[in-house]
Amino acid sequence: MGGELKVTCDPADVGLDAGRLRRIDSHFAPYVDDGRLPGWLTLVSRRGEIAHLSAYGARDLGSGTPVETDTLFRIYSMSKPITSVAAMMLYEEGAFELTDPISRFLPAFTDMRVYEKGTAEAPITRPAAEPIRVWHLLSHTSGLVYGFQRVSVVDELYRAAGFDRTTPRGLDLAGAVDRLAGLPLLFEPGSQWNYSMATDVLGRLVEVVSGQPLDRFFADRIFGPLGMTDTGFHVGADDAERMASLYYAGPDGRATLLDMGDSAFRPPLALSGGGGLISSAADYHRFCQMLLRGGELDGVRLLSPRTVAYMTRNHLPGGADLEEFDRPVFAEVSYAGIGFGLGFAVVEDAARTKSLTSKGEYNWGGAASTAFWVDPAEELTVVFLTQLLPSNAHPIRTRLRQLVYQAIVD
Numbered sequence: 001m002g003g004e005l006k007v008t009c010d011p012a013d014v015g016l017d018a019g020r021l022r023r024i025d026s027h028f029a030p031y032v033d034d035g036r037l038p039g040w041l042t043l044v045s046r047r048g049e050i051a052h053l054s055a056y057g058a059r060d061l062g063s064g065t066p067v068e069t070d071t072l073f074r075i076y077s078m079s080k081p082i083t084s085v086a087a088m089m090l091y092e093e094g095a096f097e098l099t100d101p102i103s104r105f106l107p108a109f110t111d112m113r114v115y116e117k118g119t120a121e122a123p124i125t126r127p128a129a130e131p132i133r134v135w136h137l138l139s140h141t142s143g144l145v146y147g148f149q150r151v152s153v154v155d156e157l158y159r160a161a162g163f164d165r166t167t168p169r170g171l172d173l174a175g176a177v178d179r180l181a182g183l184p185l186l187f188e189p190g191s192q193w194n195y196s197m198a199t200d201v202l203g204r205l206v207e208v209v210s211g212q213p214l215d216r217f218f219a220d221r222i223f224g225p226l227g228m229t230d231t232g233f234h235v236g237a238d239d240a241e242r243m244a245s246l247y248y249a250g251p252d253g254r255a256t257l258l259d260m261g262d263s264a265f266r267p268p269l270a271l272s273g274g275g276g277l278i279s280s281a282a283d284y285h286r287f288c289q290m291l292l293r294g295g296e297l298d299g300v301r302l303l304s305p306r307t308v309a310y311m312t313r314n315h316l317p318g319g320a321d322l323e324e325f326d327r328p329v330f331a332e333v334s335y336a337g338i339g340f341g342l343g344f345a346v347v348e349d350a351a352r353t354k355s356l357t358s359k360g361e362y363n364w365g366g367a368a369s370t371a372f373w374v375d376p377a378e379e380l381t382v383v384f385l386t387q388l389l390p391s392n393a394h395p396i397r398t399r400l401r402q403l404v405y406q407a408i409v410d
Contacts, residue, residue, distance in 0.1 A: 005069040005282040009049035015410025016044070021052040024403045028396075032057035035254035036394055037369075038247050039067035040386040043281050044404055047379045048289065052407075053281075059244035059387075061255065069281060072235055072243045073385040074264060076275040076366035080199040082231075082287065083273030084138055084343025086206050086217060088307055091134075095209045098138070098342075101131035102201065105208045108181035109201075114143065115184040120156040125184045132189045134205070137198040138342035139315045143185030144196035154186045163197065167270040173214065176270045177204040193316055193325045193340060203273025214271040223283075225300045226290060230280035234267045243278070244386075246368060249393035258389065275367065281383055284372060288381035291362075291374050312362040312376075314339025314346050321348060355398060356405035371397045378408060 011018045024042055031037040039057025043050060055067040091098065096105070103110040109132055113125040128143070136142040147158030148165050161183060162168025167176040180201065186194055203214045210217050215233050223231050235243050243264055250256035264278055286297060295303030303311075316322070322335035322345065337352025338345050344362035347353060363373035369388045374381050384400055 005043075005050075005053065005280075005285070007050050007053050009051055011051040011407075014046040014049050014051050016046055016051045016407050017409045018052075020407035020409070021404075023407070024052065024400070025054045025056065027399060027403055029056050031394065031396075036249070037386050037388055038245065038255045040384065041067050041069070041071065041073075041281050042385075042400070043285055043383045044407075045285060045289070045381045046408075048293075050285070059242075061245070061247075061257070065241075067244065068242075070230070070242055071385075072230060072239060072278050072280055073370060073387055074244075074246060074366070074368055075277050075279045075284065075370050075385075076368055078279070078284065078364060078366040078370055078372060079273060079275050079277040081291075081343045081364055082218065082222065082277065083199050083203050083206065083214075084311065085291075085302060086214075086222060086273075087134070087138065087202050088311060088342065089221060089302055090206065090209050092303065092307055096134055098133065098135040100134050102134060102137065102205060103131060105205050106177060106181070106201070108178040112143075112181070112189075113184045114188055115152075115154050115157075115186060118153070120153050120160060123153060123157065123184060128185060128188060130189045130191075132185075134202075135315065135342065136189045137202040137205070138311075139193070139340055140195055140198050141190050141193050141315075141317065142196065142198045142201075143187045143189050143192075143194070144180070144198045144201065145186050145194055146196055149195075152186060154184060157183050158197075167200070167272065171270060173200070173204050173207065173270045173272075177201050191317060192327075193320075193322060194327050197274055199274035199343075200272055203271065206273070214273055222287075222302065225302070226283075226286050226297060228279070228283040228286055231277060231283045233271055233276050233278070235264050235278055237265075240265060246387050246389070248389040253393075255388055281385055284383050284385075285381065288372055288374050288383065292376060292379065292381055311342040312344055312346055312360065313341050314348050315342060316340050319348075321352070356402050365391055365397060367391050369393065369396055371400065373401075380404070380408075 041055040044052040112128040118124040132142045147163040246258045247255035290297040294305030337349035339348045347361040358377040361375040365371040371384045
């Protein structure tokens with residue numbers, strides 16, 4: 001387990017063309033050269049072997065220190081699949097059913113209300129006809145929102161309650177989730193899809209059901225067994241030099257240092273299962289390989305193959321795709337032909353996506369332009385890491401997908 005991250009095969013041995021794989025590097029190098037990205041790392045694996053590994057640019061522009069294979073990155077919403085796996089591990093132990101109301105474990109979510117109309121100063125709500133259930137959290141069909149989306153009155157109510165890019169100051173995860181429960185829902189649970197703080201609530205559910213803080217559950221049950229030695233909610237002093245600095249796309253399109261990145265060096269008061277983790281390419285690659293292998297890696301089994309298959313089916317109401325809900329996610333990506341499972345976006349109709357991919361591929365990304373996907377049909381996993389907010393500043397994910405798939409030649 002663990003060890004040095006390196007290419008482990010001749011790409012041709014796993015049906016990949018080395019020259020075509022180098023197109024990934026030649027495409028993304030100019031993003032660094034012209035200042036759009038500080039630096040990046042790409043890992044492409046097929047049939048369990050790392051066929052392409054490249055890093056370019058700086059992890060910190062001020063010092064000029066390069067991105068290296070052991071660089072640490074804020075993975076933000078790529079935390080969500082890990083929290084979803086944690087919840088499903090407990091599900092497999094019989095701790096709850098997916099149809100259980102979450103109020104059974106989190107009493108503050110009893111008697112939820114749904115926003116109907118009115119302003120943030122005088123909202124009109126009605127009692128929810130349906131409780132939030134565990135599967136609603138996993139599939140983002142709970143009616144919860146993110147305050148930073150800025151498209152609805154409910155978003156505005158979240159911001160007024162202290163939920164913008166972070167949880168309210170001074171509150172731990174339990175306190176933040178209890179405050180969240182006092183805000184109205186955007187819609188009846190299970191009726192629509194909206195990207196939200198649902199996975200943060202799911203993380204709190206993991207804590208209550210397991211009897212452990214979320215960081216301890218992750219360490220004991222996922223990171224330790226899988227050899228994910230670099231992943232956690234903050235970076236200690238010994239690893240601080242490996243941490244990539246955080247940037248945002250400035251008005252001129254160039255990567256500009258963001259001061260909030262210093263929070264990575266302090267243990268957070270609220271452990272965000274929705275976006276709080278820091279990781280490395282080696283660690284996230286191991287997580288992806290566990291998923292690709294049906295829940296097992298190097299003799300360690302976290303989930304059964306049936307559970308992974310169930311998580312990576314479309315669970316949206318009526319079998320809809322994300323495009324039908326017209327909700328804000330990542331503006332540079334079309335979501336036609338893409339559903340949502342229990343923790344992942346799932347490709348349902350590859351032709352409708354208008355991108356090279358396979359039916360059944362599942363994926364997600366993070367706010368700082370990171371991305372990953374797992375393609376069981378091609379036995380393929382891909383991880384891309386950088387540190388630039390927002391994630392839709394450049395068409396990284398769409399370009400990366402076409403550049404990876406064009407390199408498959410068998």
